[in-house]
Amino acid sequence: EYGITRPKGYTVSYHATPEMEKHHFGQTHPMKPWRLTLTKSLVTAYGMPFAMDNYMTREATYEELNAFHSSDYLDYLITAAPEDQPRDIENPDKEVKYNLGGSDCPLFHGLYNYCSMSAGCSLDAARKICSNQSDIAIAWGGGLHHAKRYEASGFCYINDIVLAILQLLRTHPRVLYIDIDVHHGDGVEEAFFSTDRVMTVSFHKYQPDQFFPGTGGLEDNGPKSEHNPGAHHAINVPLQDGITDEQYQYLFENIIGTINQRYRPSAIALQCGADSLAGDRLGRFNLRVQGHGACVRYCKSLGLPMIVFGGGGYTPRNVARAWAYETSIAIGADTRIPETIPEHTPWREHFIHDTLFPTLEQSMSEPRHNRNSEKRLRDIISHVHEQLRFVAH
Ligand code: ZL4
């Protein structure tokens, strides 16, 4: 209807399941799996499924999860029930095992099922890339970058990204991981800390003790020992409140462009957490949907096979806008889709404004003060260039 057709000689796959979206973290918990339903409804209203290979995600198996996570942790995750939730008042001394059952990572009905579907969607995406059946594979249900080998962290229980990158490493010599979620991609960074086959780059708000998880300083670039191949292979771009599209795009293209020339990855894993958008319930940046999408467009322009993951994003209408727009970029339809949200979009009233690209004023009552100076951005870039001089190419 919008003249959206399959890109020629180019395959985009979309991996999702409506089953994942039915899970609830709890009434007022910021993570709303339902945002995936809203995203799919917008993608479909624009007619984008015609231009992609659409796959219904399966659950990842225990063995697949075990490729990164410890058996002890997985065994507890399978059996832990919402009744095991430590209750602060009634049960003040009850230990929180594996960081499960607190307010960030609650135990809820169908938790294991939710986790294995998220991982299944990212693993399916990775396999399509490995077999060259997709040029871009989309896994909006994945992107849960904080989960550790043996513990849950920051709304993340299973690190689907680590599992997908392990899969990519079977056929790809070097993988570049890029993370534009407003939080530091600590779990992925830590998992590949000692290898030079994965370079991790996270852009995030950095304010230790004030903003989760508190890691990812400019000088944190991997093991300090030169004998460790992972040295210099963790890049962190610590930012402050209120960064704009122009500043973010300048940093992103400069840093990713330089890394691409220097490191020469053969595949990209891009985490597109939408909590870096203006007006996010947890985020602090002033990015618009266009600025967020520009990162996906730039990565696509490098011409490498790529997985795009979801991640954070706590204002569902904006998550749906960003991920639908980024889906249109993947299929090369971004210049053809109308800016006005289609009349027949289910839950259209949830978008409040009928545009795909709300202004800053439409996203929030008062845009955040920009605390990123031009001088600081230049210092970040020069530090990153300095690190890359140590990276063999
Ligand atoms: C909530 O309203 O900074 C959880 C979490 C639950 C419901 C009612 C409980 C009220 C905000 C957050 C008590 C909430 C106390 N409910 C939360 C140090 C903290 C300990 C927990 O995007 N309290 C922990 C995690 C971050 C902390 C961010 C981002 C994930 C990702 C990838 C994870 N944790 C302080 C906060 C609420 C809640 C309201 C919350 N939690 C905001 N930020 C955090 O990178 C998916």
Ligand code: CA
């Ligand atoms: Ca990040």
Ligand code: ZN
């Ligand atoms: Zn986040």
